[in-house]
Every structure is written in structure tokens, then in C-alpha cells.
Amino acid sequence: MGIYLPIAEISVNVFVLLAMGAAVGFLSGMFGVGGGFLITPLLIFYNIPPAIAVATGANQVIASSVSGVLSHMKRGTLDFKLGGVLLAGGIIGSTAGIYVFAFLRRLGQLDLFISLLYVVLLGTVGGLMLVESINALRATRSGAAPVLKKSGQHNWIHRLPLKMRFRASKLFVSVIPVLGLGAGIGFLSSIMGVGGGFIMVPALIYLLKVPTNVVIGTSLFQIIFTSAYTTLVHATTNQTVDVVLAFLLMAGGVAGAQYGAKAGQRLRGEQLRALLALLVLAVAIRLAIDLFVTPPNLYSLSSAGLN
Amino acid sequence: MAGPKAFAAAILLPLLATGAPAKAQTPLTEGIQIGLSTDNVSITAGFSGADLTIFGSLENPDPLVARQGRYDVIVVLEGPPKPVVVRRKDRVLGVWVNLDSETFENVPVSYSVATTRPLQDITEPNSYKQLSLGASNLYMQPADAGDSPATIEEFTAALRERKGAAGLYSENVGGVQFLSQNLFRATVRLAPNVPVGTHKARAFLFKSGLFIKESSAQLEIRKSGFEQSIFRVAHDYSFLYGVFAISLAMLTGWLGRLIFRKD
Numbered sequence: 001m002g003i004y005l006p007i008a009e010i011s012v013n014v015f016v017l018l019a020m021g022a023a024v025g026f027l028s029g030m031f032g033v034g035g036g037f038l039i040t041p042l043l044i045f046y047n048i049p050p051a052i053a054v055a056t057g058a059n060q061v062i063a064s065s066v067s068g069v070l071s072h073m074k075r076g077t078l079d080f081k082l083g084g085v086l087l088a089g090g091i092i093g094s095t096a097g098i099y100v101f102a103f104l105r106r107l108g109q110l111d112l113f114i115s116l117l118y119v120v121l122l123g124t125v126g127g128l129m130l131v132e133s134i135n136a137l138r139a140t141r142s143g144a145a146p147v148l149k150k151s152g153q154h155n156w157i158h159r160l161p162l163k164m165r166f167r168a169s170k171l172f173v174s175v176i177p178v179l180g181l182g183a184g185i186g187f188l189s190s191i192m193g194v195g196g197g198f199i200m201v202p203a204l205i206y207l208l209k210v211p212t213n214v215v216i217g218t219s220l221f222q223i224i225f226t227s228a229y230t231t232l233v234h235a236t237t238n239q240t241v242d243v244v245l246a247f248l249l250m251a252g253g254v255a256g257a258q259y260g261a262k263a264g265q266r267l268r269g270e271q272l273r274a275l276l277a278l279l280v281l282a283v284a285i286r287l288a289i290d291l292f293v294t295p296p297n298l299y300s301l302s303s304a305g306l307n
Numbered sequence: 308m309a310g311p312k313a314f315a316a317a318i319l320l321p322l323l324a325t326g327a328p329a330k331a332q333t334p335l336t337e338g339i340q341i342g343l344s345t346d347n348v349s350i351t352a353g354f355s356g357a358d359l360t361i362f363g364s365l366e367n368p369d370p371l372v373a374r375q376g377r378y379d380v381i382v383v384l385e386g387p388p389k390p391v392v393v394r395r396k397d398r399v400l401g402v403w404v405n406l407d408s409e410t411f412e413n414v415p416v417s418y419s420v421a422t423t424r425p426l427q428d429i430t431e432p433n434s435y436k437q438l439s440l441g442a443s444n445l446y447m448q449p450a451d452a453g454d455s456p457a458t459i460e461e462f463t464a465a466l467r468e469r470k471g472a473a474g475l476y477s478e479n480v481g482g483v484q485f486l487s488q489n490l491f492r493a494t495v496r497l498a499p500n501v502p503v504g505t506h507k508a509r510a511f512l513f514k515s516g517l518f519i520k521e522s523s524a525q526l527e528i529r530k531s532g533f534e535q536s537i538f539r540v541a542h543d544y545s546f547l548y549g550v551f552a553i554s555l556a557m558l559t560g561w562l563g564r565l566i567f568r569k570d
Binding site for chain 2: 001002003004006007009010011059060062063064065066067070071109111112116224228231232233234235236239241243244246247250251253254255257258259291292293294295297298299300301302
């Protein structure tokens with residue numbers, strides 16, 4: 001069944017979009033990522049103009065994150081205090097990011113920059129997570145007691161001042177790296193049009209040593225607000241948020257997210273991390289191929305008004 | 308919802324009256340008329356392209372020429388002109404990067420042609436050029452005329468090729484059919500991504516390969532009620548629209564949790 005999208009100005013298939021939303025929602029519920037890094041490339045592959053894909057992707061991420069956060073709240077795997085501090089940093093970061101976005105767009109190389117950023121970030125994050133989780137899996141299998149958080153072994157981050165206690169995360173850490181992490185992710189997410197979960201999750205686990213189960217709920221909580229902010233900015237400056245498109249993706253997404261969260265509970269932390277790493281790497285490789293393989297068409301058209 | 312599949316249009320000018328007395332004198336010059344039954348087409352939620360039918364008539368056709376099939380009609384539906392940037396990717400350190408670009412002014416967003424016969428059978432390439440008729444003869448005005456002609460030519464060709472691939476520039480050979488000696492029907496294709504705005508329908512009459520006359524009519528393509536409202540709100544009240552989009556997302560997330568909860 002076809003439907004005409006009022007902002008994107010093209011006809012699309014309703015079921016393709018619902019399925020796309022459901023698949024991404026499932027993964028987002030399972031891994032605690034908003035799914036922006038999946039939905040945006042998928043929409044672009046489906047011929048939605050990139051500017052609309054980015055803005056609408058951010059909008060749909062809100063829905064799946066709300067849905068996911070609610071189930072984490074029920075299980076108590078959400079650290080509001082940690083999420084709040086991350087969010088404060090995130091707002092500062094994304095405000096800065098929006099100016100950089102506008103600047104890159106004027107230069108006319110925004111698409112390339114976004115792709116490179118995706119490939120580098122997803123590749124690095126995915127690669128590191130994969131190596132770590134495989135080591136963890138191997139250690140478990142060889143019978144050795146799983147070396148969880150070596151709580152005695154603190155890195156430089158834990159020597160910074162302005163310490164704050166995050167009870168739900170069993171964490172006593174300086175607010176500086178937390179704010180900085182929030183700001184850095186806010187910055188990247190406004191440029192890349194994603195919630196930033198795929199960076200947030202590993203950063204909380206590996207840099208701040210937050211327990212994996214708390215990380216997912218907290219990351220989703222933070223993503224709700226970062227994507228809401230991104231959506232609002234895109235809606236007011238570029239008019240590129242397509243609510244019809246977003247709603248179709250959301251409808252599939254929220255259903256998928258609940259099933260995903262359930263499936264995620266059955267997996268152990270390191271298994272979950274290994275799978276997320278593989279997913280992240282797969283997207284990175286797919287995008288890298290596009291950068292290096294000769295495109296079927298060297299020429300592209302764009303309306304002159306946009307740049 | 309099924310989109311409107313065909314928009315029948317008719318202005319039939321019965322021109323049979325001039326009749327016998329005129330026959331002996333110098334033949335009257337032929338003319339052409341087209342008309343649209345509607346001057347606007349609405350794109351609804353189910354729109355997936357459509358065929359637009361345009362009816363038209365010849366004035367004072369020479370019955371002999373008509374019988375021999377030496378009248379040809381070309382009907383064009385041209386979308387609103389817009390500036391377009393054509394970019395070319397080149398390899399830099401193994402990565403494909405948009406390097407060169409060329410901006411063209413006033414490029415018709417869409418251009419659908421319907422003809423009685425293949426274009427090359429109707430008249431000489433030169434007359435098409437003079438009339439600026441057919442996608443390959445449209446003059447694309449480069450914004451920066453200082454670029455080398457070879458570059459401009461290359462990007463112009465790429466522009467036509469991309470528009471054709473997107474279904475926006477199309478050709479329907481045999482899309483114009485004579486229903487009688489002076490009545491014809493043209494079917495032009497509206498692509499699913501047909502741009503909104505004022506489109507111009509033009510009909511060209513040829514007699515034995517010679518251009519005789521042209522006639523035109525205007526057609527407004529717009530989004531219908533719901534789509535149009537969303538588009539307008541998104542542009543006129545963008546902040547409220549953004550807030551609405553966020554609220555809708557939060558509500559959907561919450562409802563989804565209520566309906567699909569698995570724990």
C-alpha cells in the first residue's frame with residue numbers, strides 16, 4: 001500500500017516502513033541504542049532525501065527510546081541522576097554541534113563528512129567492543145571466574161575532582177568526565193542525526209565502568225531528550241521532519257522495542273555486547289563500501305536552494 | 308485510497324462548419340487547440356503516479372493530409388522551472404567525493420512528452436532545437452557561463468540522464484492518438500514524485516515535418532487537503548510542528564509500551 005509523504009514529497013510503501021521500524025525497534029530495545037544510526041542510513045537507502053532522513057530519524061528515535069525507558073524504569077535499571085548529568089552536557093554539546101552542522105553544509109561536503117564520521121566512529125567503537133566481548137566470552141568459557149569490574153583498578157578518570165555519587169550505578173566519580181561525555185555525544189549526535197547510544201553505551205561501560213544493565217536504560221533516557229532537541233532544531237531551521245514518515249516508523253518501532261527488550265534480558269552482558277559490536281561493525285562496513293566502491297552514478301542532482 | 312488515475316480533459320472545438328465554400332479558395336492555415344477539464348490536480352496520500360489525458364483538436368485540417376497521416380502532434384507537460392546543482396564524484400585517496408559541480412538555472416523539474424510517432428520520424432533535429440522541444444533539446448542555462456563548454460555539455464547531459472532515470476523526464480511515443488480527422492487525445496505520464504506547482508501543457512502541430520502551430524494550457528498540481536495542511540503547518544508554524552512531532556513520538560512510545568509490553 002502506497003502513501004504520499006507530505007514533507008519528503010514522494011510515495012512510499014507503508015509496509016516497508018512499518019517493517020523497517022519494527023526491525024530497528026527490536027534492536028534498539030535489545031541493545032539500548034535509539035536506532036538512529038540504523039534508521040537514518042536505511043531511509044537514505046530507501047531514497048528518502050538525506051536531510052529528511054536525518055531529522056525524521058531523530059524524531060522516531062524518541063518513540064522507541066520512551067518505550068524502552070518505560071520498561072527499564074519498571075525493572076529499576078535506570079540511573080536518573082547519571083542520565084540527568086549526561087543530559088546537561090548533551091544539550092551544551094548539541095547546541096555547538098548545530099552550528100558546526102550549518103557550517104559544513106555551507107561548504108557542501110556535509111554528506112561525505114557524515115559518512116566518514118560514521119565509518120570512523122562505528123568502526124572504532126564496534127571493533128573495540130568486539131575484541132573486549134570476545135575476550136570476556138572466552139574467559140567465561142575456559143572456566144575462569146568472570147573477571148567483572150576490577151573495582152580496585154581505577155584509571156585517571158577516577159582521580160578527577162568534583163566527585164558525585166550515582167547510587168543506582170554503584171558509582172562514585174567526578175562529574176567532569178560525565179559532563180564531557182554528554183557534551184561530546186551531544187555534539188556528534190546533532191551532526192550525525194543520531195541519539196548517540198552506540199557511543200554512549202560503550203563509553204559508559206568502558207570509561208565510567210557503569211554496570212551494563214544500568215547503562216542501557218540510562219542511555220535510552222538521555223537519548224529521548226537529545227533527539228527531542230535535535231528534532232525541534234531541525235523542524236524549526238530546515239522544516240525537514242516528516243511526521244507521517246516518522247509515525248509509520250514509530251508504530252513499527254515501539255512494538256519491536258518491547259520484544260527486543262525481552263530478548264535482551266535473556267542474553268548475558270558480554271553476549272549482548274558482542275552482538276551490538278557486530279551490528280555496529282556491519283553498518284560501518286556497509287557505509288565504508290559506499291565510500292570506496294565506484295558509485296553506479298557519478299552524477300547527482302540537488303536543488304540549488306539547499307546549499 | 309486509490310489515486311486519481313486519469314484526468315480526462317476536453318475542450319472540443321467543433322470546427323466542421325467552415326465547410327464546402329472555403330474549399331476552392333486558399334486553404335485556411337491549420338491551428339491546434341488543447342484543453343484541460345480541470346486546471347488543478349490534487350496529489351492524495353495514495354498517489355503513485357498517474358496518466359493525464361489531454362484532449363485537443365486541429366483547426367482547419369486538410370482532409371487529404373489528415374488521411375495520409377501527415378499531421379503529427381507532440382504534447383509536452385512541463386513542470387515548474389527550478390535551479391539545480393549537478394555534482395560529479397571523483398576519487399580522492401580512494402574515496403568517492405563530490406568534487407565538481409555545475410548549477411543550472413530554470414531547469415523544468417519534470418518534462419513529459421507524448422507524440423504521435425517517434426520523434427526522429429516527425430521532423431528534423433534542427434527544428435526541435437529551434438523549438439527547444441524534447442528533453443534532449445531543452446536549453447539548460449548554466450549559472451556560471453564562464454565554465455568551459457565541454458564541462459557544461461558534460462553536466463547538461465548528466466542532468467538529462469538523471470532526470471530521465473528518476474522518471475521525471477519521460478517520452479511516450481504513440482501517446483498522442485487521433486480519434487478523428489481533427490480530434491486527438493494525448494496521454495502524458497505523471498511520475499510518482501511529480502513536483503507540485505504550476506505545470507504547463509503545450510501542444511505542437513507538424514504537417515509533413517513542418518512546424519505549424521503551438522497551443523498551451525496551464526495546470527496546477529498541488530497536494531490535497533491533509534498532506535497540504537501538514538506541509539503548510541511545518542513551514543508556517545515550525546516550532547509548534549516540532550513540539551507536536553516530539554509529543555506524538557512520546558505518546559506513541561508510551562502507547563506502544565502499554566499495548567506491546569512483554570514483562
